[in-house]
Amino acid sequence: MAHLDDGNTWILRGTGSSILSALQDLPLAFWPCTSKMEKHLQVISVLQWVISFLVMGAACTVLLIYMFCTDCWIIAAMYTAWLIVDWNTPKQGGRRSSWVRNWTVWTYFRDYFPVRLIKTHNLLPSRNYIFGYHPHGIFCFGAFCNFGTEATGFSKKFPGIKPSLATLAGNFRLPVLRDYLMSGGICPVNKNSIDYLLSCNGTGNAVVIVVGGAAESLQCAPGMNSVTLKNRKGFVKLALQKGSDLVPVYSFGENDAYKQVIFEEGTYWRYLQKRLQKLLGFAPCLFHGCGLFFGNSWGIVPYGKPITTIVGEPITVPKIEDPSEEMVDLYHSMYVKSLQCLFDKYKTRFGLKESDILCIQ
Numbered sequence: 600m601a602h603l604d605d606g607n608t609w610i611l612r613g614t615g616s617s618i619l620s621a622l623q624d625l626p627l628a629f630w631p632c633t634s635k636m637e638k639h640l641q642v643i644s645v646l647q648w649v650i651s652f653l654v655m656g657a658a659c660t661v662l663l664i665y666m667f668c669t670d671c672w673i674i675a676a677m678y679t680a681w682l683i684v685d686w687n688t689p690k691q692g693g694r695r696s697s698w699v700r701n702w703t704v705w706t707y708f709r710d711y712f713p714v715r716l717i718k719t720h721n722l723l724p725s726r727n728y729i730f731g732y733h734p735h736g737i738f739c740f741g742a743f744c745n746f747g748t749e750a751t752g753f754s755k756k757f758p759g760i761k762p763s764l765a766t767l768a769g770n771f772r773l774p775v776l777r778d779y780l781m782s783g784g785i786c787p788v789n790k791n792s793i794d795y796l797l798s799c800n801g802t803g804n805a806v807v808i809v810v811g812g813a814a815e816s817l818q819c820a821p822g823m824n825s826v827t828l829k830n831r832k833g834f835v836k837l838a839l840q841k842g843s844d845l846v847p848v849y850s851f852g853e854n855d856a857y858k859q860v861i862f863e864e865g866t867y868w869r870y871l872q873k874r875l876q877k878l879l880g881f882a883p884c885l886f887h888g889c890g891l892f893f894g895n896s897w898g899i900v901p902y903g904k905p906i907t908t909i910v911g912e913p914i915t916v917p918k919i920e921d922p923s924e925e926m927v928d929l930y931h932s933m934y935v936k937s938l939q940c941l942f943d944k945y946k947t948r949f950g951l952k953e954s955d956i957l958c959i960q
Contacts (some may be wrong), residue, residue, distance in 0.1 A: 641711035642891065642900060644704045649738060649899055656773030663774050682774060689771040689781060690791045692800055693763070697749075699782035705750035712852070712906045714744040716751035719941075720912045724759025724803040727796075727843040728913060729834055732807050733826040733938065734850070735815040737857045737886050739766075741850035741906040746807045747783040751908075757805075763796055764807045767881060790837075797841040805846070808834050813882035817872060818960070819854040820861060821904075824942070824951070825958035828935060835931045842918025845930065847911040847938040851949040856901035859886040907949050911941040935959060 666675035688694055708714075722728060732742045745751050746762040753762055765788035771777040786792045788808060796804050809815075811827035818825055838845050862869040876882045890896030914933055919926060942957040 637707070637710075641707045641903075644707035645711045645740075646891070646900055647704070648708065648743070649901070651776070651779065652738065655779065656770060656776035659775040660773055678774065689768075689777060689787050690789070691795050693781040693784065693786050694778070695761075695784040696782040700747070700749045700784065702748070705744065705748035708748070709744055709750035711903055712740065712856075712901075714741055714751060715905070715907045716745045716753060716756065717907060717909045717945075718756045719910060722757050722760050722805070722846070722913060726913075727802055727841065728760070728805040728846050729797075729838045729843050730762070730805055730807040730846045730848050730910070731834060731934065731938070732809045732848045732850070733811060733815075733828070734819060734824075734853050735809050735811045735813075735827075736819050736850075736853035737816060737859065737884060738901070739809055739853070740856055740901065741853050741908045742807060742809060743783075744906075745908050746805075747785050757910075759803045760805050761803055762805045762807055765793065765809070768792075769879075793837065794841075797837075797843050806843075807848070810834060813876050816884055817876075817882045818861065819857075820859050821855045821902075823854050824946075824955060825960055826938075828938070828959050832927050832931050835934060836922060836927045838916045839919045839922040839926060839930060842916060844913040844916050845934050845937075846913045847934060847941050848908060849911070849938065849941050849945075850906055850908040851945070851951070852904050852906040855904040856906070857886040857888050858902075859884055905949070907945075909941060909945050911937060 663675050663678065666672060730746075732739070732746075742764055745753060746764040754760075761784070763784050763786045765786050766780065768787035768789045770780055771787050786796065786806070793806050793808075796806050810831050815825075815827040818827070835845065837843075862872065872882055872884075887897045888899055888901045890898035891900055914930070914937055916930060939957055939959070946955055947953055
């Protein structure tokens with residue numbers, strides 16, 4: 600049993616069950632605040648992904664070069680040799696790890712916003728798919744959490760379907776970062792990589808392409824519902840060539856993770872952003888979230904706003920090795936209409952008004 604001695608110290612005597620009972624009766628002040636601890640873990644899990652994506656590749660490249668100048672040069676030489684041998688792996692399906700995709704850290708990542716995945720239709724494992732993800736946002740948090748991890752239960756909701764999130768090919772030229780990305784099933788967004796997944800990897804593959812890309816990220820801001828899609832037809836042509844069904848995907852709240860300074864067209868800063876986008880492959884955005892320690896300060900921690908990803912109805916696509924421009928336009932218009940209907944059907948359920956429209960640029 601538990602009692603207080605004269606020094607106000609808790610004394611526990613008795614069997615295991617009586618001790619457990621006594622512990623349960625202790626005042627809450629004796630225990631750390633679980634909710635605060637979980638919130639800290641959520642922030643850390645999101646922050647590690649942001650920092651990893653921003654600096655891991657560059658930092659590991661510098662470290663590798665530095666190691667060649669130290670007594671550890673043999674380790675650097677061995678890794679470089681491995682890098683050369685393994686160079687084409689990202690283009691050939693990558694090196695997915697179920698263990699990494701199921702890390703507990705991703706559940707904390709999911710719960711920070713939180714991120715939700717909603718299934719509207721079944722997908723057949725006997726088919727291959729191209730998911731068009733919208734909008735890009737700054738870091739594609741919804742795309743990564745839903746398709747680069749198992750935090751929202753993709754494999755349970757879509758049994759037999761294996762998602763591969765496509766991102767900048769340049770990321771796979773950087774040491775360590777390339778392995779980190781591949782472990783989540785992330786692949787380069789280039790023709791060789793996508794061709795392999797849709798032609799040489801059997802069926803049940805779903806390549807997730809963020810269609811708007813870097814150009815779309817320059818337009819994202821809280822409350823903005825616009826996608827860059829009007830002249831993006833390459834993914835439709837690819838779907839026709841491979842006979843892969845098109846699936847529109849829209850994430851409500853993706854644009855709310857950060858606030859961004861949007862420069863007007865024609866200004867010097869806008870010109871500089873677009874110039875760097877062509878040179879680097881990504882758009883250098885001027886954005887901010889909240890601080891690490893104070894919610895009302897500025898920092899790189901994203902705002903904890905809900906992100907809900909809706910996977911729409913698949914559009915059945917025939918296999919045509921050399922589709923005509925008219926055929927590409929036809930299926931592109933079908934895709935645009937399907938995405939528009941998906942947005943209109945679910946917008947009022949996730950904080951938007953009936954009058955809000957999806958702007959397609």
